[in-house]
Amino acid sequence: MSGKVFINYRRGDDPGFTRALYLRLESEFSADRLFMDVEGAIRPGDDFVDVLNQQVKQSDIFLAVIGPRWLETLRARENDEDDFVHIEIKAALDQGKRVIPVLVGGASMPPPSALPESIRALARRNAIEIRVERFTADAHSLCEALRTLLANPSALQKPPETAPRRAEPHRLAPLSPETLGKDVLHAFRTPAAALRRALRKTMFAMSPDLERYALNGLYFDPLRASSGEPILSVVGADGHRLAKVDLLDDAGLLGAPAHIIHRNGVSQLWALLENIGGDIDIGISAAGLNVRAGARSLTCERIDVAFPEYRRVIPSSHAFMPRVRTREVAQALDELALQAAPADARVEFSFTPGKVRLTLMNHPAGVKSTHEIPAQFADQAPPQLVNARYAIDILQRIDVEDSELGFDDAPGPIKITGVGETDTLFVLMPIRAAA
Numbered sequence: 111m112s113g114k115v116f117i118n119y120r121r122g123d124d125p126g127f128t129r130a131l132y133l134r135l136e137s138e139f140s141a142d143r144l145f146m147d148v149e150g151a152i153r154p155g156d157d158f159v160d161v162l163n164q165q166v167k168q169s170d171i172f173l174a175v176i177g178p179r180w181l182e183t184l185r186a187r188e189n190d191e192d193d194f195v196h197i198e199i200k201a202a203l204d205q206g207k208r209v210i211p212v213l214v215g216g217a218s219m220p221p222p223s224a225l226p227e228s229i230r231a232l233a234r235r236n237a238i239e240i241r242v243e244r245f246t247a248d249a250h251s252l253c254e255a256l257r258t259l260l261a262n263p264s265a266l267q268k269p270p271e272t273a274p275r276r277a278e279p280h281r282l283a284p285l286s287p288e289t290l291g292k293d294v295l296h297a298f299r300t301p302a303a304a305l306r307r308a309l310r311k312t313m314f315a316m317s318p319d320l321e322r323y324a325l326n327g328l329y330f331d332p333l334r335a336s337s338g339e340p341i342l343s344v345v346g347a348d349g350h351r352l353a354k355v356d357l358l359d360d361a362g363l364l365g366a367p368a369h370i371i372h373r374n375g376v377s378q379l380w381a382l383l384e385n386i387g388g389d390i391d392i393g394i395s396a397a398g399l400n401v402r403a404g405a406r407s408l409t410c411e412r413i414d415v416a417f418p419e420y421r422r423v424i425p426s427s428h429a430f431m432p433r434v435r436t437r438e439v440a441q442a443l444d445e446l447a448l449q450a451a452p453a454d455a456r457v458e459f460s461f462t463p464g465k466v467r468l469t470l471m472n473h474p475a476g477v478k479s480t481h482e483i484p485a486q487f488a489d490q491a492p493p494q495l496v497n498a499r500y501a502i503d504i505l506q507r508i509d510v511e512d513s514e515l516g517f518d519d520a521p522g523p524i525k526i527t528g529v530g531e532t533d534t535l536f537v538l539m540p541i542r543a544a545a
Contacts, residue, residue: 113260115139116169116207117146118198120184123177127214131175131240134249139256145169162194163201171259172202174232177215181224188226199229208259211237212252221502223444236310238377241318251374255381258406262385280304280533281358282342290393290400296332297393298342298361302386302403308344308355309380311507311534315346315353316373322349327372329417330399332363340364345420351500352420352537353507366394370417375399375410382408424537425525428516432461432487433529436513439468440505442481446470447498449479455498456541459515461491471495486512492519495541504536 115135119128132146145165166172187193202209211219211232222233238255240248285297309328317325329345340359345352371379379401383390386403393400398412447455450472460467466485469478494517505513508528516525526536 113170114143114145114168115256116166116172116198116202117144117175118172118195118202119146119175120177120180120195123175123179123183123215127177127240127242128175130245131212131214131249131252135253135256138253158192158194159197162197163205166198166201166207167205169202169207171256172198172207172209173212174199174202174209174235175212175214176217176220176237178217180217181220184225196226196229199232203229203231209235210255211235213237213239216241218499221444221447223441224448236380239318243320247374251377254378258378258381258385282361282363284361285391285393287393290391290402291395293395293397294393294400295395296361296363296366297391298359298363299389299391300357302383302388302390304357305390305392306380306383308357309376309383311355312344312346312353313373313376313380314503314507315348315351316376317348318373319348323413324370324415324417325349327370327413328376329368329370329420330394331368331417332359332366332394333368334364345417347418347420350497350539351504352423353504354420354424354535356533358533363394367396368417369394369398370413370415371399371410372413378408379410382406423523423539424535425516425518425523428525429518430461430487430489430491431514431516432466432485432491433512433514434466434483434485436505436508436511436528438483439466439513440502442468442483443498443502443505446479446481447502449473457496457498457501459494459496461485461487461489461493463488463490470498491517492521494521494524496524496538497541501538504538507536508534 117132132144135144184196209232213219219237220233222230225233238252240252280300282298282300285299287294287297290297312328316327325348331343331345333341333343335341335356341356342359342363343354343356345354382403391402399410401408401410443457446457446468449470456471458469458471464484464487465482468481473479504526510528510530512529514527514529521540521542524538524540526538528534
């Protein structure tokens with residue numbers, strides 16, 4: 111296995127953590143395959159932009175390490191032409207490198223509107239989180255993902271961005287369990303793209319909170335839908351939001367054990383799926399999932415706890431269902447969230463005929479900042495108070511132009527669906543007004 115990894119990081123933004131990560135990667139891939147602190151290669155008289163571009167060009171994978179002060183420093187140096195972090199990220203994106211954001215120190219992914227236009231595409235890259243309390247396990251997951259990518263050169267170049275297309279519900283095809291191992295009880299075959307889509311829409315909702323261990327992964331739940339049709343539901347939840355994608359089951363999975371697959375296993379499965387263009391075979395055993403894609407295989411072990419009864423929080427009916435433009439609402443929430451602490455921006459949705467007003471309720475200066483955008487709605491509804499970041503996370507996973515928000519008179523869960531995406535739903539828990 112060949113290939114090199116470029117590590118981009120901000121000095122002063124959790125540098126000790128980055129150094130520990132470098133040493134872990136060095137133990138797996140050797141120092142000659144890692145680029146870090148490359149400014150030492152810039153000689154007097156060199157054009158440093160050209161040098162940095164060449165250093166990035168020699169790498170195959172680009173890790174953008176994002177710590178808690180990363181965005182603050184990026185903004186402070188917005189007009190600084192020798193900001194190496196900005197230059198390197200732009201070079202990696204322009205060159206079509208496989209760019210992986212690595213979140214450390216409790217940092218979250220910056221929203222697109224917070225980034226300069228030249229590196230805004232970074233916000234669309236799926237991130238990996240490295241936590242202090244789970245450093246060994248999380249770093250191992252990152253190493254496994256890198257190993258899988260480096261073993262498949264065709265996966266290293268990022269394909270051109272294309273506009274999202276509406277996806278029809280996918281059906282799971284039957285497969286003989288014996289083909290995947292003697293312990294496999296049920297098996298199915300599905301296009302890798304279908305499972306990848308299900309993960310993209312759900313894995314963001316997995317909880318990182320170790321005290322909520324049952325929510326530290328995705329739940330694969332074979333059941334019969336309310337329509338009577340058998341499905342395999344893929345569910346992520348963290349107590350604040352829930353995401354669910356249903357795959358139509360023609361494989362006879364009813365009666366198979368439901369499993370929670372830990373977030374590390376989900377990350378490894380995601381990395382594997384990124385390299386697969388055809389079908390993938392999955393077996394369900396008592397211990398977890400056995401995955402086979404061509405000559406490659408992966409075992410995803412289950413979390414041995416019970417998943418909460420998630421169906422109870424999904425509203426079965428709602429008094430109000432305004433329709434809004436997905437991207438317009440997400441952009442408005444982005445702009446409001448930037449005016450408060452990004453992780454705790456509280457926004458009130460107020461609906462009146464023909465429009466929705468979004469108001470930031472906890473502006474640090476005590477003022478009320480608002481956005482008004484059109485909505486297909488002919489009624490008046492009670493206001494809904496939500497965490498803007500959680501709402502943005504959901505809207506970014508909806509691939510169609512319009513979304514519907516379903517809720518009742520009394521404060522309660524808000525059901526969010528993309529119009530026409532019948533296999534996918536999201537639930538956003540409101541913030542109680544007294545809080």
